[in-house]
Amino acid sequence: xxxxxxxxxxxxxxxxxxxxxxxxxxxxxxxxxxxxxxxxxxxxxxxxxxxxxxxxxxxxxxxxxxxxxxxxxxxxxxxxxxxxxxxxxxxxxxxxxxxxxxxxxxxxxxxxxxxxxxxxxxxxxxxxxxxxxxxxxxxxxxxxxxxxxxxxxxxxxxxxxxxxxxxxxxxxxxxx
Amino acid sequence: xxxxxxxxxxxxxxxxxxxxxxxxxxxxxxxxxxxxxxxxxxxxxxxxxxxxxxxxxxxxxxxxxxxxxxxxxxxxxxxxxxxxxxxxxxxxxxxxxxxxxxxxxxxxxxxxxxxxxxxxxxxxxxxxxxxxxxxxxxxxxxxxxxxxxxxxxxxxxxxxxxxxxxxxxxxxxxxxxxxxxxxxxxxxxxxxxxxxxxxxxxxxxxxxxxxxxxxxxxxxxxxx
Numbered sequence: 001x002x003x004x005x006x007x008x009x010x011x012x013x014x015x016x017x018x019x020x021x022x023x024x025x026x027x028x029x030x031x032x033x034x035x036x037x038x039x040x041x042x043x044x045x046x047x048x049x050x051x052x053x054x055x056x057x058x059x060x061x062x063x064x065x066x067x068x069x070x071x072x073x074x075x076x077x078x079x080x081x082x083x084x085x086x087x088x089x090x091x092x093x094x095x096x097x098x099x100x101x102x103x104x105x106x107x108x109x110x111x112x113x114x115x116x117x118x119x120x121x122x123x124x125x126x127x128x129x130x131x132x133x134x135x136x137x138x139x140x141x142x143x144x145x146x147x148x149x150x151x152x153x154x155x156x157x158x159x160x161x162x163x164x165x166x167x168x169x170x171x172x173x174x175x176x
Numbered sequence: 177x178x179x180x181x182x183x184x185x186x187x188x189x190x191x192x193x194x195x196x197x198x199x200x201x202x203x204x205x206x207x208x209x210x211x212x213x214x215x216x217x218x219x220x221x222x223x224x225x226x227x228x229x230x231x232x233x234x235x236x237x238x239x240x241x242x243x244x245x246x247x248x249x250x251x252x253x254x255x256x257x258x259x260x261x262x263x264x265x266x267x268x269x270x271x272x273x274x275x276x277x278x279x280x281x282x283x284x285x286x287x288x289x290x291x292x293x294x295x296x297x298x299x300x301x302x303x304x305x306x307x308x309x310x311x312x313x314x315x316x317x318x319x320x321x322x323x324x325x326x327x328x329x330x331x332x333x334x335x336x337x338x339x340x341x342x343x344x345x346x347x348x349x350x351x352x353x354x355x356x357x358x359x360x361x362x363x364x365x366x367x368x369x370x371x372x373x374x375x376x377x378x379x380x381x382x383x384x385x386x387x388x389x390x391x392x393x394x395x396x397x398x399x400x
Contacts, residue, residue, distance in 0.1 A: 065314035067302035072310040161303035168300060 038111025043103050053114050056101035059094050066090045067161065070145075074154055081148050088145035091138045091160070098131050115173040123170075130167040137163045183361040186270060188239040188377035192360055194231050198224070198287070202335070206328070214304045222307070222393050225291050230389035231284065237385050239375035241271035247281075250274055261349075268351050268362070270372045279338055286331040293324035295396065307396050 039050030047055070070087040073079040107118050120127045137160040144156040201224045208217035235244040254274035260266050261275075272280055298305040298317025309317045345351045356362045 061315070064298075064300065064302035064318075068298060068305065068309075068314045068317070071302065071305070075310055158303075161301050164301040164303065172300070 041105065041110070043105060045100070045103065049106050049110050049112050052101065052103065052106050053110075053112050053116075056098075057114075059098075059101070063091050063094050064164075066094070067157070067164075070153075070157060074150060074157070079150055079153075081145075084153060085142075085145045088138075088142040092135075092142045095135050095138050098135065099128055102127070117171050117173055120171050127167070127171055130163065130171070134160070134163040134167065182364055184270070184364055184367070184372055185360050185375060186241055186356050186362050187360045188242065188375055189360065190230075190234060190238065190377055190382060191242045192357060194227050194234075195357060198227055201227070202331075206332075218307070221291060221294050222396065224287075225295070225396065226389045226393040228284070228288055228291050229392050230385055232288075233385040233388055234381075237378070237381040239377045240373045241375055242377075247272060247277040251277055254278075266349055266351065267368055268366045270362075270367055275341070279334075279341070283331075283334050283338060286327060286334055289327050290324065290331055293320050293327060297321035297324045308399055310399070 039048060039053075041049045043049060043052060045052075066087040070084045073084050102116060102120055104121060106112070106114065107116055107121060108114060109118070137156070141153075141156040141160045144152050147153075201220050204220045205217060205224065208214070208220060234242050240246060250272070251274050257269075257274045269276075295306040295308040296312050296317060297320050298309050298312075298314055299321065300318070302314060305317060312320065342353055345353050352362070352366070
């Protein structure tokens with residue numbers, strides 16, 4: 001009698017525990033099934049949906065990479081200004097045209113796997129403002145980087161990172 | 177460590193202190209991450225790093241119930257232990273029983289992975305990163321951050337199972353496990369065997385273990 005009680009209780013508890021743990025990442029499976037055909041649709045700019053998504057994903061990753069590189073320099077005892085300046089310049093370069101990277105039809109219901117959220121098109125004017133904020137902060141970071149003043153560079157970098165974050169908070173799928 | 181006629185000391189003070197500090201830190205670490213308070217998340221993470229390193233070293237230098245080798249040996253009795261649980265003849269064990277030992281390794285393992293990946297994680301904006309992330313690329317740091325997040329689900333599942341098991345032991349098996357984790361003591365009458373090891377937490381063992389743990393945290397703080 002006692003073992004049955006224990007057995008039932010353990011099973012019930014294990015069930016609840018597993019349900020709660022599994023409930024965390026429900027939306028990660030979203031629209032990745034029909035990626036093959038859907039990605040082939042051609043956009044007004046001549047690119048396929050799949051190519052557009054990949055282009056912006058790669059560019060944004062490169063930007064993150066550059067920002068990390070600059071940040072790592074500042075964290076070290078003796079920052080290499082050349083590395084920071086190169087990173088700052090590349091961020092300006094890589095973010096050119098970002099306002100055109102998210103045409104209609106390249107969102108989550110395009111069938112292609114993307115971290116872009118539908119709200120980008122629902123709130124498009126605000127999204128585009130955030131894009132231009134980022135580009136402005138990147139230009140400022142680039143300018144400050146030429147000066148070689150670590151403290152000022154740190155400040156400009158933080159501002160730039162802030163623009164990244166404020167867009168991501170609303171328009172990017174939360175995977176962390 | 178003295179043993180009064182009525183009580184045995186089962187858990188030395190460092191085991192108990194580290195255990196409860198880990199409980200508090202896990203909650204703080206989860207909450208600071210949820211709220212984006214990364215400064216505090218890092219401070220708590222480094223503290224947890226120190227505790228984990230200490231506990232692993234203490235598993236070789238500490239009192240008998242803290243040591244890993246006796247735990248490994250006790251795993252051999254897992255089969256008979258589970259049989260006793262099933263046919264209602266469970267008796268309290270001095271230190272971790274074999275099921276508890278599996279739990280110790282699983283939890284310590286998951287916690288180590290959590291802290292370890294945290295050291296190298298990079299966030300999506302490239303702005304916030306762990307103290308050792310300077311040694312990995314952005315892309316690697318992002319992958320490690322993904323593991324850091326996934327592993328937290330594993331860790332919290334294990335913690336839930338641990339809490340559930342303790343409740344089952346406490347209220348259904350009537351095996352009093354919670355008070356001893358605070359006071360360290362259990363009544364002599366709890367144990368069938370007449371000889372139980374006298375556990376001692378050596379002073380110099382503690383100094384050495386704490387020294388290595390603190391030194392490691394210091395090294396991480398000054399990396400790169």
